[in-house]
Amino acid sequence: MSPLATLSPADIHRVRTSFDLMWPRSTEMADQFYARLFEIAPDSRTLFRSDMTRMKDKFIQTLAVLVGSLDNLTGLYAVAGKLAVDHVRYGVRPDHYAPVGEALLWSLGQQLAGFWNDDVEQAWRRVYAVISARMIGAAYPDHRQG
Numbered sequence: 127m128s129p130l131a132t133l134s135p136a137d138i139h140r141v142r143t144s145f146d147l148m149w150p151r152s153t154e155m156a157d158q159f160y161a162r163l164f165e166i167a168p169d170s171r172t173l174f175r176s177d178m179t180r181m182k183d184k185f186i187q188t189l190a191v192l193v194g195s196l197d198n199l200t201g202l203y204a205v206a207g208k209l210a211v212d213h214v215r216y217g218v219r220p221d222h223y224a225p226v227g228e229a230l231l232w233s234l235g236q237q238l239a240g241f242w243n244d245d246v247e248q249a250w251r252r253v254y255a256v257i258s259a260r261m262i263g264a265a266y267p268d269h270r271q272g
């Protein structure tokens with residue numbers, strides 16, 4: 127069964143609505159995302175060599191593309207797969223995906239405050255699970271995901 131089968135229309139709706147709500151504060155969200163990531167996964171800090179302001183913009187923009195592709199399996203998988211293969215060159219390992227997911231959810235929760243609840247959080251969790259499983263599968267074909 128495709129992992130996408132676990133994404134319901136309600137999940138997609140919750141993720142899109144919350145992402146749109148967060149959008150005006152995406153600079154703050156990206157700041158908090160990287161601050162949190164470097165706190166919980168300090169070893170990932172040295173992988174980032176480029177200008178962080180531009181990196182934050184690229185991250186948010188790519189996230190927007192992924193969120194916009196949630197109901198288009200082919201497009202989502204193509205974008206996520208290519209992105210992940212590029213990430214191998216940056217020194218990213220499969221085990222980096224979990225802390226990135228935690229930092230992402232945490233920073234979204236911070237920015238969405240009153241709108242953030244269990245349903246929204248679980249929807250993001252499932253969406254990130256689908257995206258990261260695809261990224262890891264595409265970039266590290268021999269890796270076994272637990």
Ligand code: HEM
Nearest residue numbers: 170173174175176184185188189213216218222223226257
């Ligand atoms: C949904 C997951 C992710 C998204 C949307 C994402 C997005 C991006 C984007 C758009 C870039 C710039 C690529 C380019 O234009 O060349 C990038 C670079 C990078 N990402 Fe990610 N990424 C994700 C996951 C990760 C993970 C798990 C790590 C592990 C720590 C990571 C670490 C990096 C690093 C080190 C770079 C290169 C930074 C540099 O050039 O200094 N990313 N990412």
